[in-house]
Amino acid sequence: MKLIVLTLVVFCSLVAVTTNSVAQSKDQTxxxxxxxxxRLLxxxxxxxxxxxxAADDLSYGHSSGKIEDKAAFVExxxxxxxxxxxxxxxDQTITVVDNTALVRHKLMGETLDKGKPGQVKLSVLLVWIKQKGNWKLLARQAVKI
Structure with missing residues (x-):
């Protein structure tokens, strides 16, 4: 009897771990x-x-220290x-915990801010939240590298 219970506990544990891994992979994707x-936008x-x-409460931090809300970010x-x-x-990593995702990556880009060409090399942290089944950007902070 103990063997049957132990077998069921191990089986249920494996199913729970597998289900969690599949869900995590789906969210990470x-x-x-x-x-x-x-990136494309x-x-x-x-x-x-x-x-x-973008989430309504977006806090978008630039490497210069400037912080924008959603309206300023879009504008x-x-x-x-x-x-x-x-x-x-x-070098992107994604960690999902419940309805929150932390994304870290390095961003290299060419810019033309106010008509002036430039280059950026940044380390970025993005915070995403899942709202009504969709992932929305809640926060971003960048630092120069």
Whole structure:
């Protein structure tokens, strides 16, 4: 009898771990897709799509120390104040805990801010939250590298 109970406990534990790993992988994939969507929107901004991907309480931190809310973030990209010509993301990691995801990566890009060409090399932390089944950018902080 003890052997049967022990076998059931081990089996249930394995099923729980496997189910959690599959769910985590599914969320990690969805977050990765959201990050890629954001990357493309930062190069070719679309106001409606930027507003849709950002949480209402967005806190967007630049490497200069400047902090933007959702409206300022969208305006900077759509007005050309912050103009990315290209963005490459490397060394990305994604950690999902419940409905929150932490994404870290290095961002290398070419800019044309206010018509002035430049280059950026940043280490970035993104915080995403899952709202109504969609991953939304809640916070971002960058530092120069």
């Amino acid at each position: 969805a977050v990765s897709q959201a990050v890629e969507h954001l 930062m190069i070719s901004p679309d106001k409606a799509k930027l507003e849709a991907i 900077a990209l759509t007005s050309g104040t912050s103009d990315f010509v290209s963005i490459e993301l490397v």
